Amino acid sequence: MTLLPLQQGLLIPNTWPVALERISFDGLFNTAGATMPWFAQIKGTSALLATCLTPWDAGYKADHPENGPYTHVHFYMNKSLGKMNYPRLFRYTLLQDASIASVAKHYRQDAEKEKKFKTLKAKARCFSQLDSLIGSMVVHTSIKTDIQPESRLYMHETPELSKVVKPFSHVTDYVKKLQQHRLEKVYVHLDGWAEPGYDNHHPDYNEPCEEAGGTQAMKEMVETIHGAGYLFGIHDQYRDYYLRAPSFTWEKAVVLEDGTHPEHAFWAGGRQTYLCSDFALDYVKRNFDLLRKKGIALDAAYLDVFTCNEADECFHEDHTVSRKEGYENRLACFDYLKEQDILSSSEDMNEWALPSLVFCHYEPYDFMLREPGAPKNGIPVPLFNLVYHDCAIIPWMMEKHEEEDYFLYALLNGGIPYLRRDGAYQNIDGSFDCQGLPFDEHLERCRIVSKLHEEVAMSEMTNFELLDQEGYKQRSSFDDGTVVTIDLKSGEYSIEKLDK
Ligand SMILES: [Zn+2]
Numbered sequence: 001m002t003l004l005p006l007q008q009g010l011l012i013p014n015t016w017p018v019a020l021e022r023i024s025f026d027g028l029f030n031t032a033g034a035t036m037p038w039f040a041q042i043k044g045t046s047a048l049l050a051t052c053l054t055p056w057d058a059g060y061k062a063d064h065p066e067n068g069p070y071t072h073v074h075f076y077m078n079k080s081l082g083k084m085n086y087p088r089l090f091r092y093t094l095l096q097d098a099s100i101a102s103v104a105k106h107y108r109q110d111a112e113k114e115k116k117f118k119t120l121k122a123k124a125r126c127f128s129q130l131d132s133l134i135g136s137m138v139v140h141t142s143i144k145t146d147i148q149p150e151s152r153l154y155m156h157e158t159p160e161l162s163k164v165v166k167p168f169s170h171v172t173d174y175v176k177k178l179q180q181h182r183l184e185k186v187y188v189h190l191d192g193w194a195e196p197g198y199d200n201h202h203p204d205y206n207e208p209c210e211e212a213g214g215t216q217a218m219k220e221m222v223e224t225i226h227g228a229g230y231l232f233g234i235h236d237q238y239r240d241y242y243l244r245a246p247s248f249t250w251e252k253a254v255v256l257e258d259g260t261h262p263e264h265a266f267w268a269g270g271r272q273t274y275l276c277s278d279f280a281l282d283y284v285k286r287n288f289d290l291l292r293k294k295g296i297a298l299d300a301a302y303l304d305v306f307t308c309n310e311a312d313e314c315f316h317e318d319h320t321v322s323r324k325e326g327y328e329n330r331l332a333c334f335d336y337l338k339e340q341d342i343l344s345s346s347e348d349m350n351e352w353a354l355p356s357l358v359f360c361h362y363e364p365y366d367f368m369l370r371e372p373g374a375p376k377n378g379i380p381v382p383l384f385n386l387v388y389h390d391c392a393i394i395p396w397m398m399e400k401h402e403e404e405d406y407f408l409y410a411l412l413n414g415g416i417p418y419l420r421r422d423g424a425y426q427n428i429d430g431s432f433d434c435q436g437l438p439f440d441e442h443l444e445r446c447r448i449v450s451k452l453h454e455e456v457a458m459s460e461m462t463n464f465e466l467l468d469q470e471g472y473k474q475r476s477s478f479d480d481g482t483v484v485t486i487d488l489k490s491g492e493y494s495i496e497k498l499d500k
Helices: 100-113 169-180 214-227 277-293 323-339 383-391 406-413 439-456
Strands: 002-004 010-012 038-043 046-052 058-063 072-077 090-095 137-142 144-146 163-165 186-191 231-236 240-242 272-274 300-303 343-346 416-421 461-466 473-478 482-487 493-497
Touching (some): 002 058, 002 100, 186 300, 406 439, 416 439
Parallel strands (some): 137 416, 186 231
Antiparallel strands (some): 002 010, 046 090, 240 272
């Protein structure tokens, strides 16, 4: 069987019936397609652990046809700024008495030696509010959407749905409702809070939505959130560079090897290119400074796509940037948040960002981003958490789909729950229509996940086992003695605390 670092982790048995589809970002390391730079194969009790020690311009490719009976996997290398200009290092480790967990644990030991490690305990010394995030329920909601006509998401038949504004008071009211339910720990993540709406005009994004009540209403909302003892964070973005942004200039855009600029109109803001990462930190500082002057106090900030998409190479002669430097430029943005004591978040968790990143939007199994019930590429296994559980806080989807209950995965992984998840775009990033549970029942499930997180947040996930052939029964263990067993078929679970 083969272990791949695709998002949270994937196991492909050699005879798995489903052919492996294209891996996101072509398996390029440091993206959501590879959250750690290694893969492994296990045969009987022997294993090969293959690690890339220079991951910035490398990735993995895997091939698994329908029913196997094999999976091929190998590294590949890209040029850096058009050249193979530095030594590439790979390490192959042969292991005996191997299991899924022992391979991941071997990698963890290497990661510790190589200083890729920073635990939440250590991060808590840098972020005064990290403890408040532990066991929090996540409320993800939005203020303003304005999809431009040339965007692929524009709804031509119902243009009125392309522009939606909700007042800041809708969040204020919701927070008051949560207080009535006696919720103690909540994190509010807000999309589309600035003019002219979600995914528009970045990086010129700092003026609270006028139509939603403007700065005054936003301040009141934040004060209500803080009054309840909850945390508040904004969605922000420093890669997508919109042509409609008032300060837009092609001079700061990424230049490709052939001298052109990347360009598309996938997202709400329409025509865009990418901002050269050399300029990202300047814009972060400017925007956060403006918010501070407006009196809007942030506990957290989410810098979109930094840990999901690959870093951009830029061939502009005045601001040439390699991918490796691109990741360093992104880290500098996270580090700035750290200096400001703002809890840092981005899309996925990724090893390269771990020293500076506290939490993320999610680190799901790859199947969770596809339609519920779609065939799986293999058995979902928590490889990232086996290595880094005690280093990051990861929110989990809580939907109860007909085919599967995601609540069970949230428990197995010892994460925090999404209490509310108003995805920015429907049918993208795992936001699919589903029959919601009654609020009280959903809240009760969130309470169970939160309570478990309070127990295990700072603990290493010490073991993971598949208890049946098909992978329906799974068990994870944490170093405080907590053992979580889930049955994805029956929907049953147990949480035990063993004496250490
Ligand atoms: Zn550049």
